[in-house]
Amino acid sequence: MLVRTPAARTAATLAAATLAALLLAACGQDDDPSVATPSTAPTSVAPSSATPTAPTPTVTGTPSASATLAAVDRQVTVTIAKKRVDPPTGRITVSKGQSVRITVTSDVADELHVHGYDLGARLPAGTPGSVEFRADKTGLFEVETHESELVLFQLVVR
Numbered sequence: 001m002l003v004r005t006p007a008a009r010t011a012a013t014l015a016a017a018t019l020a021a022l023l024l025a026a027c028g029q030d031d032d033p034s035v036a037t038p039s040t041a042p043t044s045v046a047p048s049s050a051t052p053t054a055p056t057p058t059v060t061g062t063p064s065a066s067a068t069l070a071a072v073d074r075q076v077t078v079t080i081a082k083k084r085v086d087p088p089t090g091r092i093t094v095s096k097g098q099s100v101r102i103t104v105t106s107d108v109a110d111e112l113h114v115h116g117y118d119l120g121a122r123l124p125a126g127t128p129g130s131v132e133f134r135a136d137k138t139g140l141f142e143v144e145t146h147e148s149e150l151v152l153f154q155l156v157v158r
Contacts, residue, residue: 072132073098078152080106080145085152093156094135100155101132102143110148114155116141 074094079086094100104112104121105128112129113120116137121129123145135157143152 071099072101074100076100076102076153078102078104080104080108080110080148080150080152082107083148083150085150089151089153091154091156093158096135096138096157098135099132100135101130103128103130104145104152105129106145106148108148111146112143112152113146114141114143120146 074092076092102112102114104123105126106123107125109125110123111120112123112131114131114133116139117133119131119133121131123129135155138157141155141157143155144150145152
């Protein structure tokens, strides 16, 4: 493409610079959940009604009572202690379009990762970390920790 006028050259240069900046910014966003901002405060404290033989993590279908947080359709709370996941690993099914909040507390520093959505959060030892997102992709997605390589549960979006 041949640009002859100074105004057209300037517009083309600006367009190229904007495109380059967008591409460079996208390259800085990788699948590493350590780039996510960690949650520094618990998003909710749900009483554990799961027994040691519970097949799936605790899920509540009601919005959080916290006035400072937006309402979510599904809340999932998981605790990790001595490499044991509580409630035990299982599947959680949500409907496409629902908002989901996953809160994990680990006894050791780790990273939470939601595959397929490429979301993550740091998990400082003993401090809850959360991710919140709209389940807009259908399929089966593993939710795991990176350092300890524990599968917390499988998220099914239908």
